[in-house]
Amino acid sequence: MLAQHLHVVYDHIEKHDWPSVREAIVNLPEPEIAELLFEIEPAQRMIVFRLLPRELAGEVFAQMEKEQQNELLQELTQEETRRLLEELTPDDRTSLLEELPGQATQRLLNLLSPEDLKQARQLLGYPPESVGRLMTPDYVALRPEWTIQQALDHIRAKGHDSETIDTVYVTDNRWKLLDAISLRRIILADSSKTVADVMDYQYVCLEAHQDREEAVRFMERYDLSSVPIVDRDGILLGIVTFDDVMDVAVEEVTEDFHKAAAVAPLKENYRGASVFSLYRKRIGWLLALVFTNVFSGAAIASFEEIIAANVALVFFLPLLIDSSGNAGSQSATLAVRALATGEIKLSDWLYLVGKEIFTALLLGLTMALAVSLVGLARGGAIIGLIVSLTMICTVMFGSIIGLMLPFLLSRLKFDPATASAPLITTLADISGVLIYFSIATLALGAE
């Protein structure tokens, strides 16, 4: 159905039949309109955008990527920009203002009404990545002494400007938060009762300066679609709604994926990021790992004689150190993710290491068996034995390092996600080289 609708709109655009475009486009969901605008020619884009009713234009704008918003803003007149800003919800406005370059932000601030300006300044005053930055002050607040009928009248009067009325908030006359109750509770209650009668004083809230990741955790844990935000004295400042929090959750997960591959968190869109910006996010860890890897080189140098006498040993070197790194990456990732979701706690480390010893032993034995055949065929019985024995030791060592590193990092107040696959691989290499050539020296020296 959606595809048909879209098809019709494209058709009208092609024919420059603007009245029909307008009629057809207002029935599309906002994300679809936003996407469509950036799939047509820039010249037509502005025509179509200007066809949108004011309120819809604001909603569509809020669905765009930052780069797209910026592009569009540059085409709008000052008056159009002013009207667009007016239509944005306070949280969407903060998110726009905080992403723009300083000068552009100032230009937009100048266009705001005194009231909106005050609000924007206040919201931008919270630390970046805090829940305060996601907050909207548009909510419905009730007083406990009101009757349900009064409450419903108030909701009807204020609800149009509120971002959600699925949950309403009860405060005292100093705006101290007393409870959060669902609209459903109000609707289902007898209209002669008071708000206090349906209150259960069961609510959770966050403080404005807390990290926005807390909001993600809260909504997941308590199945909430909005969270009230208070100051240190418990005064209700605003609410954070689940649509913004879902966006944050996606961003945070992307950050964790990047960390897992030793990429510094990329704040921009990957597609839009410049070559230089990508370079900067990647080079730090790569260089650090180059220097760490010099230790594998040094380890090899100290075994130069045995290598020179048995060049066949080199054949198995990538295989052995890789296997150790691969097994280590597996256990590190399992631990990092389980720590991130709260499935395991720091105090579980000993139990998990115990289990890992057995798992890694089984893995090492299986892999040793596989490699022993290659070793036998390629280098004879002694080499086969050296390689198998090394495989067991390196897989176990890599796995245990991989598992313990996230816990250790977390204990030292670093992000456990720093235990990336490339870091584990490099550490596994150093230990792998040492183990391999030590075993080889013992076995071949005793020959």
Place this chain on the structure above:
Amino acid sequence: MLAQHLHVVYDHIEKHDWPSVREAIVNLPEPEIAELLFEIEPAQRMIVFRLLPRELAGEVFAQMEKEQQNELLQELTQEETRRLLEELTPDDRTSLLEELPGQATQRLLNLLSPEDLKQARQLLGYPPESVGRLMTPDYVALRPEWTIQQALDHIRAKGHDSETIDTVYVTDNRWKLLDAISLRRIILADSSKTVADVMDYQYVCLEAHQDREEAVRFMERYDLSSVPIVDRDGILLGIVTFDDVMDVAVEEVTEDFHKAAAVAPLKENYRGASVFSLYRKRIGWLLALVFTNVFSGAAIASFEEIIAANVALVFFLPLLIDSSGNAGSQSATLAVRALATGEIKLSDWLYLVGKEIFTALLLGLTMALAVSLVGLARGGAIIGLIVSLTMICTVMFGSIIGLMLPFLLSRLKFDPATASAPLITTLADISGVLIYFSIATLALGAE
């Protein structure tokens, strides 16, 4: 505040003051109660669980991990189990039944009322991981011809049994879905209008057999807190609510993390997984990579002479092949994640490869500079040159392989996330060995 509350409950439990425990515990949020139950002694756990009012017991049970649910069920009498099952919402019941071993599922099905049994069988009839499995048939449906007042009366009458009333659904008398409208629209409308007057026919829906990941994407894209589910003829079957979808989102992300580290998706909790189950999820890829790595070995074997004559080359081997794998893991992860979030499309591949060539060149040059110093100090000018040149080539090669593999996999209908760090590392090794020793042969052969 929560911490204080919890402290009080623990205190009462310690003193075996059960009436006070009951009084204090009912004020805690359900996830807190579920957690608390598994932090106290098993003997006390059953006492405390039995103190909970029936409805709360069902909600707390729904918050537990699968293993915990199983443990608890084994302690309950048949009659207690029957009562607990009755309290669960249909979607929580499906999720319990589908996770249990076959025999246990049958035992529980026997305890259901005929009506609940029919419903459970129907929901379990949808494919695993489909939206049908997440669905609840408890929603409020309105008819377009009703007045707002009639609609409100209906909502009041049916709302108690419905999982959400934040969104209500409009259907014709054959239950064909016509619209999804927010309760807010009904509340804010004039009570003399009809439901048809406030309908906008703007809704999105999913079919019951679609993948549950679609529900995640829908909610993120359209900022929905529930999605209506229909059959092929558009008949409304049920709804999926955001709390279940958030759980799915977390699970799917965990799966992607595991894939990124070459671990087969682990369905159980990491903490609870047995050694053998962990072994099975990890050994497949590890073995496949061991055999792939035999090619690096073979490549090395074909350069045995040059290595024997210049053992110093081995010093730089782990460093060079690792750097290539690390850069490749970075670009693979950037691409896999951007594909997963929809930030980039398959058709973007050429643009991204173009950008990657420049980024990788910059990375390679920087890393070559770093390693040239080590090369010079360790092996002299020629070795320094060989190592630097190899670094540029391998970093570029690894990065481009890393970027292209997810696109290629996706094109061949595989999951792009299969381009894991360990796989990229292994591929980078083979190419790294070939590049390194080829350059070395050229340079040292020409000496």
